[in-house]
Amino acid sequence: MTAPLSGRQPKAVRSALAVLEEVVAAGPGVTAKEISAALRLPPATTYRLLNLLVADEYLVRLPDLKGFALGRRAARLALPAAPAVPTAARAVVEHLRAQVRWGVHLASFTTGQVVMIDPDPDHPPTAAPVLARFPQASALGRLLLAEQPDWRALVRELRALTPHTVSTRAEVEAALREVESAGWARQLGELHADRGCLAVPIRAPGDGRLVAGLALAGPVARVAEPNGALLDLMREHAERLAPLLA
Template identity: 40%
Template sequence: MSGPAIERDTRLPEQGRLPERGLGLALEILEQVARHDHGTTAADIARAVGAPRATVYRVVNSLVRDEYLVRRADFSGFMLGARVLDLAAVVGAHARPDYAPIVDKLRAETGEAVHLFGFHRTGLTILDEDPAQPLADRDLLLADPARSASGHLWLLAHPERDLPGAPHWRVHPSADELQGIEDAFAVRGYTEQVATLAPDRGCLAVPIRDERSRPLGAVTLSIALVRLSVAARHIGALREAAAALAQSAPLSRW
């Protein structure tokens, strides 16, 4: 004999949303932030996803703590963080991006290792690593901006780097290091590192800027230390590539 039927409560909370739904809400929040290039506020996010503001604040704070979101420098809202941008670069690597022919051409012309980096508020993202001549030390490059030519350009492009919650570099350069980087760039118009990532290699980096001269990233040329003295002959090619890369998608929207 069957027992009484169990009546399921099919009623949904207000607006059909469960505050405890966790991952789904976090993904919706990330999607809303991604729709706003210059960031958006937690209040606007809450209105867009239709969830209680207190719940959205809790999820947003968790995403900031885990570096999926970052606070704007003026604390007026939130932007995508390093972990989302890195993930986007990994996903994009499976497709042939618009900038790939430019980077391939530069590698063929120079015969050297060429790498492409994107800049975001908390650091660097490796967009295109030379498959034939990989980076010497990825972890160190992404931890200490003073160790790489691309990191030098990032430092020059981000005077707000000392604001609370800005970069997440594990190593911070000294005032003397920063001054040396600025002085060298003022003379050369590009940055250079010598044997700071690998004892037998050096690197040159040229900035990639949009039409308003805002930094988008860097294109770099890594070369054996014994040939570093002649590496400057490739600067013209690097600058031409940087100008073309500034117009390419998705770099132009980075």
């Protein structure tokens, strides 16, 4: 059973958040003395909060030990910024939309998450927080997970969103093996029972890094039996997008 908060703990939480805000406002290199003065906190309290935030990787000490900067975990407090989509890339996506009756979505993987950068306005995709939290249940997410040394580092929760969602470790690993073998991904009714999705990777021309994914969303029955011509069309447009997004 979780212990109840004491009367002093909410104040400590607010003070820790204030310290983070001050580091953001002041920029890298701000010192404990400067933070203490700006927030009117006792030096001992400031040092204690800074040590806790450094230990939990929300802050880092700079190499000269004279100041602080935001750490790895602080980046998770904000939604990842979607990169700008070049006009030429949008034109490629629109060209594909004109040739199919599916929803066509373009997603970036440069932030380490599935971030929609050109969602189909006529076929709205699954909400961004759901895609970020359950990448194993989306075709785009599986492209990303299949590239990871350990997919579990990006999957925060295994949950059945529909009766068809992969929701065990063994099922996820089997799905990712399919992606590695086929070179493309799909999901059948795992986010919404009546909808499915196909996705192909977009890789940097120079080193083959996975930078984005191109997805088609449609009825489950059509996704279950994709024809070769459709996949070839997706790959063709993915190749055209690669130099524009790398």
